[in-house]
Amino acid sequence: MYGELYTSTQKASPFHLNRLSDFKEQNDKRSFVYLDFAVSQAYLDFELLNPNTQSTTYTLSFSYPFIEDVRVYKRKRNTLKEIGFLGLTSGHSPNGRSWNTQITLAPHERANFYVVFTKSEGKPLATDMNLHTKGRFDQLSALQNTLIGSYFGLTLISILFALFIFYATQYSNALLYALYLISLGVYMAAYLGYINLIIPASNLDNGRLLYVLAIEFSTLIFVLFAQELLQAKKYLPQLKRVVEIIIGVQVALRLVFHFITPSLYEAQVALFMKFWYATILFLVCAVIAEIVVYLRYNKKVGVYFAISYLFMTLASVFMLLHHSFGLVKVTFFGLSQILFASVLEILFLSITLSLIIRQIYSDRNALAQKLLVQQQKFLNAYVQGQEEERRRLGAELHDNIGSRVSNIRRLFSTKPNKKDVEKELDQVCTEIREMAHALTPADIQLVGLAGVLEDLFQEVEETEGLKMQFNTYQFPEDLDEEKATHLYRIVQELVQNVIKHAKASTVSMQLFGHDESLTLSFEDDGQGLSATDSGEGIGLQNIRSRVDQLKGQFCWTPVHKTALQSWSLFPLNIPEFWY
Incomplete structure (x- = not known):
């Protein structure tokens, strides 16, 4: 952060040199600009010297894509000249994915500058403020865009992977994972400033709304995904029901406050944010409890999921502490740690999903093998039954029909009685017919x-x-x-x-x-x-x-x-x- 930070809790008004006494020096040692919930306006003043023998252009950039109103002034004696107007209320889109403005100094020129922030009360603001030469700024932007592009490429591949798993196995949780990755991608696109490049300048505040909703829904979808993956319905059914109720309340409140009564949300934003923090903390703890229980039954899958959850949870906590309370800032190559944590989360979640699918196929193969054994047993029983039926029929032929034929033969060896012979023949015919009918219903x-x-x-x-x-x-x-x-x-x-x-x-x-x-x-x-x-x-x-x-x-x-x-x-x- 360049210069000293001065803040004011009074109602915001146009900035000029006569108002400097309205601001209080913060003696802030942070490396970034942080304005708490009560601050409505703040400014930084700094001096810039061009040591070169030719004109030099510097780029002043801000990392937070949803700053509302930032004006950059150049001081000439006792007057201020506005050289930059940035933010959601500026009426124009950002120059690139981040808000930035150009400062040009003549050879060996020394000048004083004021950067004035104006924001809504009840909302904190945390943003990096960087000053680079134009060439250095372009190099850093190119590196950042490469890293961001790699992230979105990984996300797209993972979405396709999840959809393929759903298509191949009908594992419904893979579809929920794909939905989570989509919502996470929208959140990242908004947080990194790309949404501001799409939305018309007159509606830039909708980008912040989309950002907030993406945070909410990606969190809730992830919790639902975790519930299914960790089999909470089987191991912790009561906790699962409580989690689903809280998710329903969160979604309902978001929809009501943002789309039905936005004025109520603006009036009670601090209270709502406290409730949101409390519910998110509960959901985080609920998933941790489900992980601990699940590890008892499936350690390998549980460990991979726990690692992915750890990366994203820590990164989310760091980001929350940074943006809401100004306590922690972790960046790599000028990008927030949430991007890199998300990469690790996606990798470990995809491995977790692969292990589950492998387990599903293993269980199916085991079941198929078991069914094959059962079918073999049934076939053996069927063959044994056929042999027993043959033995029974053999006994029937020998004991009943054979003895009756022998009796008929005996009758013919003597002087036969016609009625006795007919009776014996009728009985033989009846028994043969019954046996044949038992073998196959010829009728x-x-x-x-x-x-x-x-x-x-x-x-x-x-x-x-x-x-x-x-x-x-x-x-x-x-x-x-x-x-x-x-x-x-x-x-x-x-x-x-x-x-x-x-x-x-x-x-x-x-x-x-x-x-x-x-x-x-x-x-x-x-x-x-x-x-x-x-x-x-x-x-x-x-x-x-x-x-x-x-x-x-x-x-x-x-x-x-x-x-x-x-x-x-x-x-x-x-x-x-x-x-």
Whole structure:
């Protein structure tokens, strides 16, 4: 900072030499200009000497892009000549991303200058004030623009990376991360002064509003992103709800104060800023608590996220202390530490996201391997069941049909009784037909699935005493035999489950045909299963396997039913099975 700082808390008025007594010297040793909440006007005076034998142009620049009113005067004897008018109220856009003005001195000229700041009460102001030769200023600006361009390039790559992850994995938090990077980019563009180059000179104050909103929303989006990444809903659900309530209140207050009652905001800005600081402090602590808990379950991901959070939190605290209280200033190459901290944050957050995606794929592969093992077990059980069925059929042929054929042979070896022979032959035919029917419902080709099911239900009613209700609606009669057989086996399995376990008195089943789908609805009034019983026996696994082969959807409700429940139908382009 050049010269001594003088401040005034009186109402701002045009500056002239007769008003110097209205200002109080601050004896400020800061390397930057800081005006606290109560100050309305301030000035710096300094002397500048041109040691060269030719005219030299100097550039006086200010780092803060939202200074309201800065006027630069050159003193000639007892008069002041205005040589620069900068800021949001100046009526013109800045010359470059930072506010600056040119000072030209003749060879060996010595001159006194006053830099006068005018600002709104209730808002602090912190800004660097640098004086360089024009050549040095251009060199420094080129370096800064290169660093800033690299930052925005990294941000754009990270946004595309997050969108690609969302597209490839449907991990919704990646989309929230991309949204955070966008809001962070808007905030940086405003803080670095680029927004002022876009907004018309007459509306420059909207750039400050955009800057404030970008701070708010980038903070809130980051907290929401952290909530999801750290699985706060699983580990700290109550804290998550409190955080969401505070975020909602913050957003509502911002919208009301800035867009509905801006005059109220201007009148109570100090109170609102205290509330904002308090809520931000709470959110920071809440995320820290969530990190500590998450580290117990996923240390590697938690550590990377904690490092990224540490960089940005410290930089944000330093920036807050600098701009609001004038306590700390950390810059590199004339740029705020928040830019470099943001670079580190983005790098570590992207690594964190990569680790999460890697973990997701690892879990999916493990699940796929587990499913493969389960399928193999099911296949083995299926093959074993086939072998057992063959042994059963062999026993049936040997014990029942074989013995009856032997009995018929014995009858023919003696003088046979016609009625006895006919009775034995009828019994053999009946048992063969039942065995064949158990192996494959051959009648499907002749009478269709509905006809075969009616026969099945009639037989169940006669043998088991169950009341069977069966209806069809627009069900195709020419259904593919393979699909019809699968459906028949599914119904057989369901009926057997009812007979063995349900203790039901009534069964209701419907078959519906749609344009491109089929629906089979099966209900009973039995005792059902308890909430803790998964019910995933071989029978239901067999049903699920057949439904999967039909590329359908099996919707099963294993609950106690005191009466037949009403069912709902949602047409799909695949078969449906409701139970």
